[in-house]
Amino acid sequence: MKQLRPTESELEILGVLWEKGPSTVREVHDILSQTKDAGYTTTLKLMQIMHEKALLQRDTSSKTHVYTAAISQQKTQEQLVNKMIDTVFGGSASQLVMQALGHHQSSEEELEKIRQYLSAIEKQQKDNR
Amino acid sequence: MKQLRPTESELEILGVLWEKGPSTVREVHDILSQTKDAGYTTTLKLMQIMHEKALLQRDTSSKTHVYTAAISQQKTQEQLVNKMIDTVFGGSASQLVMQALGHHQSSEEELEKIRQYLSAIEKQQKDNR
DNA sequence: ATTCGTTTACGAAGATATTCGTACAATAAT
DNA sequence: ATTATTGTACGAATATCTTCGTAAACGAAT
Structure with missing residues (x-):
């Protein structure tokens, strides 16, 4: 591709x-x-x-x-974020996450969504063990 | 600046x-x-x-x-992330966060750090009310 | 039908980024 | 000391991005 x-x-x-x-x-x-x-x-x-x-x-x-x-927002986001994590954040996604949360004012609903997402990921990781 | x-x-x-x-x-x-x-x-x-x-x-x-x-990683991250949130993520930081978490494998420690960070932000928001 | 406003098409200039060849200087190896 | 190796400096070619002027096409209003 x-x-x-x-x-x-x-x-x-x-x-x-x-x-x-x-x-x-x-x-x-x-x-x-x-x-x-x-x-x-x-x-x-x-x-x-x-x-x-x-x-x-x-x-x-x-x-x-x-x-x-003609290209999806999703796919574009994915590529740009991955590139950015690698070059600017030394491969650490959490670094990027904290940067994003720290300097952009996030609404309460947004934070709640993120928390749910986190839980889902952690559950998934546990199941994979 | x-x-x-x-x-x-x-x-x-x-x-x-x-x-x-x-x-x-x-x-x-x-x-x-x-x-x-x-x-x-x-x-x-x-x-x-x-x-x-x-x-x-x-x-x-x-x-x-x-x-x-000669420029700090921190400052550079800040500028790029903010720009990216605005153009590619329609202003939604949580969108970026989820994208980052979804496609980059994150360690358990990283997730823990993020959770703590989230709590801190929410507490701060509560205090500001 | 002529005029006016809007839109597309085209080309080209200007700005910026990327690439590398070549020359020269400094150091290391023989 | 001569040669080979490695590095910097410089300039220029190439590519890519951004900008806009101008002309032609189209449709609407008069």
Whole structure:
């Protein structure tokens, strides 16, 4: 399987599409331009290139094309996280976890979800012994 | 404060230096070449550039220069994780946490550390109410 | 039908990252 | 002292990313 490597800008676009679902260039651009400073044609060009790279699918049946993420958020997260654990966190997942929990304000529900997840993992480990 | 952005290759080099401590180009290169395919002068050049960018310090007192990471692993982790949560995980830290726990085998001690960390956070949140 | 606003297509410039060849300096081996 | 080995410096080629100007296509409004 090929190693996909969305760039920084491409990830931002993917982020919007994962969040909003299928969207036009205009829609994506309007969202990005809230936090980023780039012209419309820049976003357009990026999305066209991403389509060539098969990172996005598009529907050209009407004049205004509609783009969809062609790679799953799940798979992308997986690859990026694993890469990051290896290079930046010296292979320790828990290091990353603590970093994530420490500096991003997490809601109570989120923490609860994590706790449940932890329990599930520990149970699983026990069963494997 | 300036936004530091080590590139992919630069992160790999930083990773080695964080792990091994001060090292020569040769030492770094030998480790990188186990997983990567690049010539010695490539690694050298990268490290020289990183020195110009103030990502690395170096000791040139002997012929063979010794390089040291000039930015902390901690700070770098912080920035990368926050960026990643925002773009790839839609702002949800717990999503990242679960991804990290799910696909990287974690030891029992690691899980224990995480649990303690969770408790500390929850206690803190309670106190703030 | 002409004009206006919106969109896509294309190309190219500018910026940044990556790679390596070659030359030169320092040290070690003979 | 000569030669071989190892390292640094430098420059340049290559690749990749990012940006945008301009032109053409399309549809809507007049």
